[in-house]
Amino acid sequence: MGFLDRIHSVAPPGWNRWLVPPAALAVHLSIGQIYGYSVFNKPLTRQISGDLDAAQGAAGDWSLLQVGLIFSVALFFLGASSALFGKWVEREGPRKTMFASALLFCTGFVVAAIGVRMHSLPLIILGNGVLGGIGLGLGYISPVSTLMKWFPDRPGLATGMAIMGFGGGALLGSPLGTALMNRFAGDGTLGVSSAFLWMAGIYFLMMMFGAFLVRVPREDWKPAGWAPTENAANAMISRHHVLVDEAMKTPQFWLLFAVLFLNVTAGIGVLGQASVMIQEMFSDSVLGDGRGVTAAAAAGFVGLLSIFNMAGRFIWSSTSDRIGRKPTYMIFFALGTLLYFLVPQFGQMGSLVLFILAMCVIMSMYGGGFATIPAYLRDMFGTRNVGAIHGRLLLAWSAAAIAGPTLLNGFRDRQIAAGVAPADAYSTVMYIMAGLLVLGFIANWLVRPVAERHWVPAEEPVTAELGKP
Structure with a gap:
């Protein structure tokens, strides 16, 4: 686990800083799935009836308002964990933070999958809302901080590349979730539980790619030939x-x-x-x-x-x-x-x-x-x-x-x-x-x-x- 320490992620001389944006994108495209979570809302409200075409669920099915709590709780814990663990993120570095983010975010899917099988909304909220939300917060801030250290000459461009990935997470997450539910529709949960498990594995691999690729610059590093200049910008x-x-x-x-x-x-x-x-x-x-x-x-x-x-x-x-x-x-x-x-x-x-x-x-x-x-x-x-x-x-x-x-x-x-x-x-x-x-x-x-x-x-x-x- 010492490989995850900040000291072991310091870039050697000559390392290409343009390898950091793909690492950041891998993490942000993964956690940005939360913007596409709505594809699971209707199937989650039909777990007992099992009929997506029905005007409403059967007795005991969750309402859309109840299922909507998952998204709200996830966003709440995104902000709360970002504020609470910000110091830890800076001290431990992006590699350990991205690893922790992947572990929490993807474990959240596994816990939620169990919750779907047990028809336990609190367990789903714990998984995708609490654990997943904390993973969102850690994964959101760490790549951004790292990119700004690598691109002092173009910090806006750098952060835009990463946060664009978070905004586009739904473009990957929505069709992926829909395709997986269609593939495993006969699993007794309209494919939701199986989709969660597969997404846990897929996103964990993507986020691990980012965690192992990312590096931090040396304390005295700056882009070759770059020096701050005074202008309106x-x-x-x-x-x-x-x-x-x-x-x-x-x-x-x-x-x-x-x-x-x-x-x-x-x-x-x-x-x-x-x-x-x-x-x-x-x-x-x-x-x-x-x-x-x-x-x-x-x-x-x-x-x-x-x-x-x-x-x-x-x-x-x-x-x-x-x-x-x-x-x-x-x-x-x-x-x-x-x-x-x-x-x-x-x-x-x-x-x-x-x-x-x-x-x-x-x-x-x-x-x-x-x-x-x-x-x-x-x-x-x-x-x-x-x-x-x-x-x-x-x-x-x-x-x-x-x-x-x-x-x-x-x-x-x-x-x-x-x-x-x-x-x-x-x-x-x-x-x-x-x-x-x-x-x-x-x-x-x-x-x-x-x-x-x-x-x-x-x-x-x-x-x-x-x-x-």
């Missing part, structure tokens, strides 16, 4: 380091916490209800008989949003290397505010094309926010503890995952209960989302370089910086 980049506990004492940390929370809250609620929203805003009664958006077309719209979500993670984070992190977020919030104000107008105009274009741009900035924030943290606090700081900041994601859907669904339901037509029920929500982005613009505008009193003294040894877990 890096005027906010610090040459100093701030430790994680000290970072939480700075206004910059809490401003960036607000930036991430507001950006994600505005996007995640819409993403979760995109299918229902487009069908209600552009129904037959709005566009005319036979012209409304069908369920199949709405599913295609959700897939399109997922592609823009994934592409935005790479494109926007790469752009931030050129124009700077703060200006990039200024674009997110300013353009996002405008588009959220316009979305209800597009609905009233019956302009489906403009609505789709606006939502695709919004989703690209939602994904771009995830990929740009690690580099923003690196700019503010240096690279020594950036993984631990990123882990603490991901609590904003956990909070937004609750606030966004609750806000959108709550206002929609109240509007409909008050007699507002479903097509018009989203207008108030869109204006509220625009208001949240205005607050995000202000928070981002207030970000300034970290004060010198928070810096790590230049002579302080690196080995002493993280203390105990």
Whole structure:
């Protein structure tokens, strides 16, 4: 097991840093499966009836609301474990962290498979929700931190490559899960239990590839011929380091916490209800008989949003290397505010094309926010503890995952209960989302370089910086 120690993963001279992105992608594509978990929802609600075509399950079958807890618990533990184990991740290094992530994430599938066989929802939640969620948190932050150390010249590009993989995890996980369930449909669980076991094995091999390939740079390493230069894009980049506990004492940390929370809250609620929203805003009664958006077309719209979500993670984070992190977020919030104000107008105009274009741009900035924030943290606090700081900041994601859907669904339901037509029920929500982005613009505008009193003294040894877990 000593092979997993950080000291044994330090790269030798001349090692190619471009081997790190494939290692990060292998892990993020695996844990990104959580975005495709919904393919198991309906089969899990039909375990007793065994009939996927039935309008509802048999007595004793779980409801969709109950099964939805698995996803919510997983995201909660993603944020919580990232915050709790961030110091340990930085101290022990990416190889041991990726190994622990693979062990927890894939063991979670095995435990969940047993839970399906026993028809025990708590056991499934323990597996895919708790164990899998902790594995998600460890696997999410470790590759990002490592990539930023390898690519000080292009940190946005580096983090975008990895986090794009997480956003695209559903593109692999959804068809894989569906194919495995179809293959083992006769196992007495509609193929769910067998699919979980196979996915445990497949993802463990992928994540082990990443764990054994990854390396960390030497403490004094930097790209050949590279030296920091002063320009508009890096005027906010610090040459100093701030430790994680000290970072939480700075206004910059809490401003960036607000930036991430507001950006994600505005996007995640819409993403979760995109299918229902487009069908209600552009129904037959709005566009005319036979012209409304069908369920199949709405599913295609959700897939399109997922592609823009994934592409935005790479494109926007790469752009931030050129124009700077703060200006990039200024674009997110300013353009996002405008588009959220316009979305209800597009609905009233019956302009489906403009609505789709606006939502695709919004989703690209939602994904771009995830990929740009690690580099923003690196700019503010240096690279020594950036993984631990990123882990603490991901609590904003956990909070937004609750606030966004609750806000959108709550206002929609109240509007409909008050007699507002479903097509018009989203207008108030869109204006509220625009208001949240205005607050995000202000928070981002207030970000300034970290004060010198928070810096790590230049002579302080690196080995002493993280203390105990």
